[in-house]
Amino acid sequence: MIRRLVRVALALPVVAIGIGAMSSATHAGPAAPLCARAAFPHRAGLVVEHGDGQVIRRCVGFDASSVTALSLLQASGLEVGVASYGGGLGAAVCQIDNEPTTYPPGCFTASGSYWVLFVSRGGGAWAASTLGASSVMVASGDDIGFRYDSQTGADPAPPTPAGTCPAVPPPPAPTPTPKATAAVRARTPSSLATTPTLRPAPPAPATVTPASGVLGVVTPAATPTARSLGSLGPAGDGPGLNAGLLVAAIGAGGLIGLLGARSLRRRRA
Amino acid sequence: MNPRAVAAWSLSGITIALASGNPVYRVLVLLCALNVLVALRRPGVSLRGLSLALVVATLIAIAVTTLASHTGAHAFATLPSGIPVVGGPLTLEAALFGASTGIGIAAAVFAAAPLSLVLMPNSLVDALPSALARTGAAIGTALNLIPGIARSATEIRDAQRMRGWRPRRVREWPDLAVPVVLTALEGSITLAEAMEARGYGSGARTHYGDIVWRPADVAVCVVAPVAAIAFVLLRVAGLIGDWYPFPEVSVPPIDVFGVVCCLALAIPALVWRR
Numbered sequence: 001m002i003r004r005l006v007r008v009a010l011a012l013p014v015v016a017i018g019i020g021a022m023s024s025a026t027h028a029g030p031a032a033p034l035c036a037r038a039a040f041p042h043r044a045g046l047v048v049e050h051g052d053g054q055v056i057r058r059c060v061g062f063d064a065s066s067v068t069a070l071s072l073l074q075a076s077g078l079e080v081g082v083a084s085y086g087g088g089l090g091a092a093v094c095q096i097d098n099e100p101t102t103y104p105p106g107c108f109t110a111s112g113s114y115w116v117l118f119v120s121r122g123g124g125a126w127a128a129s130t131l132g133a134s135s136v137m138v139a140s141g142d143d144i145g146f147r148y149d150s151q152t153g154a155d156p157a158p159p160t161p162a163g164t165c166p167a168v169p170p171p172p173a174p175t176p177t178p179k180a181t182a183a184v185r186a187r188t189p190s191s192l193a194t195t196p197t198l199r200p201a202p203p204a205p206a207t208v209t210p211a212s213g214v215l216g217v218v219t220p221a222a223t224p225t226a227r228s229l230g231s232l233g234p235a236g237d238g239p240g241l242n243a244g245l246l247v248a249a250i251g252a253g254g255l256i257g258l259l260g261a262r263s264l265r266r267r268r269a
Numbered sequence: 270m271n272p273r274a275v276a277a278w279s280l281s282g283i284t285i286a287l288a289s290g291n292p293v294y295r296v297l298v299l300l301c302a303l304n305v306l307v308a309l310r311r312p313g314v315s316l317r318g319l320s321l322a323l324v325v326a327t328l329i330a331i332a333v334t335t336l337a338s339h340t341g342a343h344a345f346a347t348l349p350s351g352i353p354v355v356g357g358p359l360t361l362e363a364a365l366f367g368a369s370t371g372i373g374i375a376a377a378v379f380a381a382a383p384l385s386l387v388l389m390p391n392s393l394v395d396a397l398p399s400a401l402a403r404t405g406a407a408i409g410t411a412l413n414l415i416p417g418i419a420r421s422a423t424e425i426r427d428a429q430r431m432r433g434w435r436p437r438r439v440r441e442w443p444d445l446a447v448p449v450v451l452t453a454l455e456g457s458i459t460l461a462e463a464m465e466a467r468g469y470g471s472g473a474r475t476h477y478g479d480i481v482w483r484p485a486d487v488a489v490c491v492v493a494p495v496a497a498i499a500f501v502l503l504r505v506a507g508l509i510g511d512w513y514p515f516p517e518v519s520v521p522p523i524d525v526f527g528v529v530c531c532l533a534l535a536i537p538a539l540v541w542r543r
Contacts, residue, residue, distance in 0.1 A: 259304050
């Protein structure tokens, strides 16, 4: 019995080393190429302002006359975490572009920051939305803005949406091209950009029409402060050993061993 | 063991267990508390009932969180969305969050358990400051009320059964309830007379012996609160954070100093002997 406890106590640090190494390795995700497209009848701008002030701008094209702000956000290619409340309550945007890193099941913490949604209609000024992202409808020419802001104090609007969706010449007649597959893949967060492509991509083929109304992403020409989407992993988190986890595992192993030894001694006494 | 040192340790353990939602720290507090209980509990005191209750509480926390929270990347089942509240995907992340909550509850309860499983009730009341002696006695009496009534109810039920009492309808339950209430009233009067006979309320509480502070007691009374304060300061400074498994389960962030603070709670198991 004591041997078994000693084995458990010795095995825990080894397991911790393995978990620590794996967790560090998983932070370094591969970057994929961006597919920029402009061949959609409707477009709306997306401005995301992080808590540290970094701004991401996207121009998202869509096929339907209007889409929800949540659909637009999800089609932008940015990483999005959503909590669904079910029924008519809709969904809440908990995480954009990996901020915050994690969140509670109800999405909001008691005192932490959250993503405030703003809407700009037809190039007008930002207005804080009274509806959630799954309920706000966005039409062509509108803009939506998300700003990561604390729950206390005023909610300043994100930077102006002007220029987020630059004037793009109307798309030529759709002709099938080999780029079609990449165009569809642009809707998934796994195909984010290493460096934003500033040129409009070739037009979309008519054969590629997803069921969703949101079809693709366009990166605007002017994104001087845009975050490089290829560097979304936590900074300075290279492969290595998590010292805290190792110490915790050694401590837990020692406590389990001590617990077992005391239990045995008490049972024999 | 100095009861005040035990109380200081319990308060420190509860503080650390509840200060962070990180399950790693909570597990460490839980293990420290288990070590203290196994090493120092009173002879004849069993941990089985408390452990079973906390396992059940943890399972309930897991079930409730899994059914009510539908956030997370790894769904292992889906309930029809038409079912109110519980309808939707059931995720691994929600289950892990429920487990973390349950472990937090267990750690806090085990940290408080030495107050009743290690110390005698009278020594705990003795350890209270003189200004709180009367309040402590009143609270102790109140806390014993429900268990006392439960014991009384069991005894009366057994006695009634021996007399052939076999309740079949609700209207027959007064045969049990009336004697239980009367016994409880009688017990209260007896307790009040006993307390008055012992001079309750007539002056400062006296003791058979003074509370002795040995080096081990001082060590526990210093190390555990210092660890708790350091943990809270680290939490305020942002070095120790909460852990949420959403949107995707991840290894909890662990700070070495936070781990050291938790491990410091094992000191009673090392320096105290029963």
